[in-house]
Amino acid sequence: MKKKKILLKGNEAIAKGAIDAGLEAYFGYPITPQSELIEYIAREMPKSKRIFVQAESEIAAINMVLGAASCGARVMTSSSSPGISLKQEGISYLAGCQLPAVIVNIMRGGPGLGNIAPSQGDYFQATKGGGHGDYHNIVLAPNSVSEMYNIMKNAFELAFKWRNPVMVVADGIMGQMMENVKINQRQKKAKKGNLSWTVNGKKGRKQNIIRSLYLDPSDLEKLNKEIIKKYKKIQKQEVRFEEYNMDNAEICIVAFGICSRIGKGIIEKLKNHKVGLIRPITLWPFPTEIIKNRLNQLKEIWVFELSSGQMVEDVKLAVNGKIPVRFFGKLGGMIPSEEEVIKFFNQSNKVNNM
Amino acid sequence: MYKRPKTLKNIINHYCPGCGHSLVHKLVAEVIDELGIQDKTIGVAPIGCAVFIYNYLDVDFIEPPHGRGPAAATGIKRYMPDKIVFTYQGDGDLAGIGTSEIIHTANRGEKLTVIFINNGVYGMTGGQMAPTTLTGQKTTTSPYGRGKSEGKPIRILEMLAQLDTEAYIERTTIIDPANIIKTKTAIKKAFQYQINNTCFSIVEVISNCPTNWKLTPLESFDFIKKEVLPVYPLGVLKEPKVSK
Numbered sequence: 257m258k259k260k261k262i263l264l265k266g267n268e269a270i271a272k273g274a275i276d277a278g279l280e281a282y283f284g285y286p287i288t289p290q291s292e293l294i295e296y297i298a299r300e301m302p303k304s305k306r307i308f309v310q311a312e313s314e315i316a317a318i319n320m321v322l323g324a325a326s327c328g329a330r331v332m333t334s335s336s337s338p339g340i341s342l343k344q345e346g347i348s349y350l351a352g353c354q355l356p357a358v359i360v361n362i363m364r365g366g367p368g369l370g371n372i373a374p375s376q377g378d379y380f381q382a383t384k385g386g387g388h389g390d391y392h393n394i395v396l397a398p399n400s401v402s403e404m405y406n407i408m409k410n411a412f413e414l415a416f417k418w419r420n421p422v423m424v425v426a427d428g429i430m431g432q433m434m435e436n437v438k439i440n441q442r443q444k445k446a447k448k449g450n451l452s453w454t455v456n457g458k459k460g461r462k463q464n465i466i467r468s469l470y471l472d473p474s475d476l477e478k479l480n481k482e483i484i485k486k487y488k489k490i491q492k493q494e495v496r497f498e499e500y501n502m503d504n505a506e507i508c509i510v511a512f513g514i515c516s517r518i519g520k521g522i523i524e525k526l527k528n529h530k531v532g533l534i535r536p537i538t539l540w541p542f543p544t545e546i547i548k549n550r551l552n553q554l555k556e557i558w559v560f561e562l563s564s565g566q567m568v569e570d571v572k573l574a575v576n577g578k579i580p581v582r583f584f585g586k587l588g589g590m591i592p593s594e595e596e597v598i599k600f601f602n603q604s605n606k607v608n609n610m
Numbered sequence: 611m612y613k614r615p616k617t618l619k620n621i622i623n624h625y626c627p628g629c630g631h632s633l634v635h636k637l638v639a640e641v642i643d644e645l646g647i648q649d650k651t652i653g654v655a656p657i658g659c660a661v662f663i664y665n666y667l668d669v670d671f672i673e674p675p676h677g678r679g680p681a682a683a684t685g686i687k688r689y690m691p692d693k694i695v696f697t698y699q700g701d702g703d704l705a706g707i708g709t710s711e712i713i714h715t716a717n718r719g720e721k722l723t724v725i726f727i728n729n730g731v732y733g734m735t736g737g738q739m740a741p742t743t744l745t746g747q748k749t750t751t752s753p754y755g756r757g758k759s760e761g762k763p764i765r766i767l768e769m770l771a772q773l774d775t776e777a778y779i780e781r782t783t784i785i786d787p788a789n790i791i792k793t794k795t796a797i798k799k800a801f802q803y804q805i806n807n808t809c810f811s812i813v814e815v816i817s818n819c820p821t822n823w824k825l826t827p828l829e830s831f832d833f834i835k836k837e838v839l840p841v842y843p844l845g846v847l848k849e850p851k852v853s854k
Contacts, residue, residue: 280689281685281688281689283685307688307689309684309688309718311681311714312710312711312713312714313710315678315681315710316678316681316710316711316714317681319674319675319678319681319682319685319711320681320682320684320685320688321685322672322674322678322682322685323654323672323674323681323682323683323684323685323686323687323689324685324686324688324689325685326672326682326685326686327685327686327689327690329685329689331685331689345675346675346678349674349675353672353673455652455670455671455672455686456652456670456690456693457649457650457651457652457669457670457690457693458648458649458668458669458670459649459650460649463664463668463669463670463671464670464671465664465670465671465672465673466671466672466673467655467664467671467672467673468673469661469673
């Protein structure tokens with residue numbers, strides 16, 4: 257297939273990736289550092305007569321997503337941390353109604369207004385719910401502009417395959433990064449699968465109701481169990497990860513997003529020290545088994561995040577006390593140098609820099 | 611001879627005796643039948659007593675969060691412009707939590723139909739104060755009567771009529787047969803504007819809540835006539851300049 261190389265900004269790569277994967281409707285609201293995404297959408301979507309609405313709020317946007325998702329549209333919204341907080345009720349409804357939708361979070365410093373610099377502090381919000389009730393987002397974390405482009409097709413396909421919201425998270429700097437992306441001249445649209453559950457006018461069939469209210473506790477239990485069963489299948493089938501230099505590794509870095517790029521740089525610098533990297537691409541389902549499978553060969557694990565320590569808890573669950581897990585975090589929106597991280601981990605008596 | 615409308619399911623509903631919801635559901639069903647749009651209509655349920663509207667009206671429905679109906683309906687209508695999309699909302703849904711959504715949906719001129727049931731109280735949650743509760747009216751969260759610090763009852767339709775975007779905006783009531791017919795006519799007109807792809811349409815129906823007003827149904831209609839209508843005047847507030 258003919259491919260062409262173009263230079264893209266991360267935010268635009270996500271937008272273009274979604275459009276090339278068959279995005280039909282986008283509803284969003286501007287917020288730094290992802291305004292380039294909505295602006296790209298505003299320019300490009302009308303060209304192919306696709307739907308774009310700048311909503312009055314983040315809340316309105318996620319509810320417009322809910323409406324279009326109910327009809328089986330490939331639909332997306334994007335925001336950054338504080339805006340994603342606003343969307344949590346809508347996301348809980350998407351999960352409870354079992355609707356396919358993609359939500360993009362270009363993460364910035366928090367809590368509260370925080371700042372517009374990069375962060376990974378929304379890991380808990382993305383992977384542990386964020387909204388109320390027993391549910392999970394499928395969470396994808398690309399680490400390059402190219403992956404930000406390509407992962408959007410995966411995001412829509414996962415959303416439709418499992419009828420569940422899919423969140424794509426990238427730290428603020430990845431939204432701003434510019435890298436080359438190889439684009440196929442002819443793109444295949446993301447598959448939708450069975451749409452017999454959608455609302456589109458009840459011609460020739462019984463009414464369809466998209467709902468999440470089940471007043472009878474045994475009815476709600478039935479829904480909950482159905483959703484949990486779905487999540488167990490997702491945990492078995494949809495884990496995505498990258499292993500780098502792990503064959504002879506004695507130390508394993510676990511990092512996602514921009515931290516995984518720095519992690520690779522660290523591995524290059526520590527060439528003689530048998531350091532490898534496990535990079536979760538799905539933050540949920542978390543690559544627990546992948547980490548477990550390497551424990552026998554490892555002396556310790558280094559976790560490195562732009563937060564005070566969120567993913568490190570999932571790493572510790574996977575490790576289950578078998579080997580030391582050491583943590584380096586950077587807060588406030590700053591990105592550490594490779595040297596700074598190496599310096600910390602070289603002090604072998606230091607477990608946590610927070 | 612009068613028949614049960616096809617779109618109204620043959621199910622005993624949960625509404626209180628004398629509640630306006632039961633009546634307006636029937637009117638909406640009759641209108642959907644008369645306009646022949648049952649197979650292309652998608653309803654958007656509220657959060658409130660009428661959340662179960664999907665059990666009574668035989669059309670596709672979605673159940674978005676409280677107040678967000680107009681936004682969810684926008685998502686549906688933009689994606690499927692040839693379908694007929696309507697929201698059915700109470701005073702908490704539309705005049706409380708959903709004020710932003712209704713204003714912006716009307717302002718964008720989404721070709722939707724909104725049926726707004728105003729009964730001055732939050733029924734499903736047990737009779738708390740609504741933005742449309744009258745001055746001095748006692749509710750479970752205004753037990754001493756709505757006073758100064760609670761502001762005055764809010765007239766959403768008048769606010770919507772201020773917008774420059776074209777719309778069909780009418781307020782009706784259901785306190786006697788003549789007004790019930792006017793309500794049905796307004797609802798039919800509203801759906802017709804959508805079928806003709808003309809403009810956003812909203813009908814506010816001044817309705818009752820005998821249970822939480824602590825009145826009999828007949829007393830409640832009297833209460834509407836004497837106390838509510840002076841605050842919420844009936845009539846057409848806005849109509850498109852283009853003929854339908």
